[in-house]
Amino acid sequence: MVLGVKYPDGSFTLSYIERFLTDAYYLGVAWRTIKLSCIITLVCAIAGFPFAYVMARARPRLRVWLMIFITLPLMTSVVVRTFGWMVLLGRGGLLPEALYAMGFVRRNYSMMHTEAAIVIGMIQILFPFMVLSVLGVILRLDPRLEEASRVMGCSFLASVRRVVLPLSVPGIVAGSLLVFTLSVSYFITPSLLGGARLPVLAGSIYETATKSQDWPFAAAQSLILFVGVLILLIPYIRLTRKSHG
Numbered sequence: 001m002v003l004g005v006k007y008p009d010g011s012f013t014l015s016y017i018e019r020f021l022t023d024a025y026y027l028g029v030a031w032r033t034i035k036l037s038c039i040i041t042l043v044c045a046i047a048g049f050p051f052a053y054v055m056a057r058a059r060p061r062l063r064v065w066l067m068i069f070i071t072l073p074l075m076t077s078v079v080v081r082t083f084g085w086m087v088l089l090g091r092g093g094l095l096p097e098a099l100y101a102m103g104f105v106r107r108n109y110s111m112m113h114t115e116a117a118i119v120i121g122m123i124q125i126l127f128p129f130m131v132l133s134v135l136g137v138i139l140r141l142d143p144r145l146e147e148a149s150r151v152m153g154c155s156f157l158a159s160v161r162r163v164v165l166p167l168s169v170p171g172i173v174a175g176s177l178l179v180f181t182l183s184v185s186y187f188i189t190p191s192l193l194g195g196a197r198l199p200v201l202a203g204s205i206y207e208t209a210t211k212s213q214d215w216p217f218a219a220a221q222s223l224i225l226f227v228g229v230l231i232l233l234i235p236y237i238r239l240t241r242k243s244h245g
Contacts, residue, residue, distance in 0.1 A: 016220035026204065026221070033201040036115060036190070037183040040122045044179050045172055048130035052171075053164065055131070056138040070128045078125060082189045085121045086112065089193070113195040121193045122183050129182065130175035137171030138164065177236055181229050201225050 020026045055066045073081065088094045089111040099105045111117045141164065149159040187202040194200065199207070201221065209218035 016217045017224065019217065020220055020224060029199050029204050030201055030224075032115075032198065033184055036118055036122070036200065037180050039119055040126060040183045041176050041180045043119070043123055044127050044130040045176050048127060048175060049134055049165070049168065049172060052131045052134035052138055052168075053160065055135055056141075057143075070131050073124065074128055079188055081125065082121055082192050085117070085124070085189075085193060089117050089120070112193065113197055115194070115198060117193040118190045118198065118200075121189045122186065125186075125189060126179045126182055129178050133175030133178060134168055134171040137168050141167055173236065177232070180232070184229065185225060 020030075051070075055063050055070075058066060089096070091108050091110040091112075093111070096105065096109045096111055100107060100109060111120075145163050145167075146159050149163045150156070154162060185202050186200075187206060190198070190200045191203045191206075194203075202225070205218050205221045205225070208214050208221065
């Protein structure tokens with residue numbers, strides 16, 4: 001019984017894992033965690049590749065400023081940035097007021113305690129990890145490959161799609177893996193922006209351990225989260241080993 005939780009007397013049991021896997025509430029929490037993490041990873045990948053490409057092909061002076069722009073938020077506490085998003089997304093905040101001015105929502109609309117708020121906050125936090133992962137790969141690509149494709153008749157977009165994008169896949173995969181594993185285990189930002197109405201797995205573990213003080217069940221949830229991330233890592237490690245020796 002490897003996937004078990006240890007009793008104080010030294011014995012192991014799978015009852016807590018079985019409880020998690022048979023409870024619709026906790027399965028819903030796990031599904032929400034995976035769904036939001038996939039959305040966050042997809043958005044970061046779609047937006048991160050063009051940004052990384054622009055940085056890689058920009059002049060050195062502009063690249064430095066873009067690097068400062070993308071890394072500067074990392075020097076600020078995640079909690080501080082999350083509280084900033086609470087102000088921007090809450091009732092009377094900048095984004096709800098902008099949506100109201102465009103006629104999309106009613107007055108006193110709030111984006112807080114929604115899945116959209118969690119996604120927005122998490123993207124802002126994890127976007128630099130995706131960009132930096134892809135940037136490191138694109139910077140190592142020979143620009144003459146793009147020049148050769150243009151000489152052979154490719155347009156700019158076709159050159160990026162047929163030459164740069166396939167060669168950037170290792171960076172996109174590495175960045176996606178990093179963003180997904182971080183987002184699936186994040187606690188502070190989803191808890192503050194989503195609230196108690198939209199719990200994620202990391203928040204559920206915290207609540208179980210601190211409020212319910214059901215430590216064995218909290219350990220079982222942590223084990224399930226760990227195994228889930230490990231299952232994701234194994235194929236990536238195998239593919240990386242085959243590709244790069």
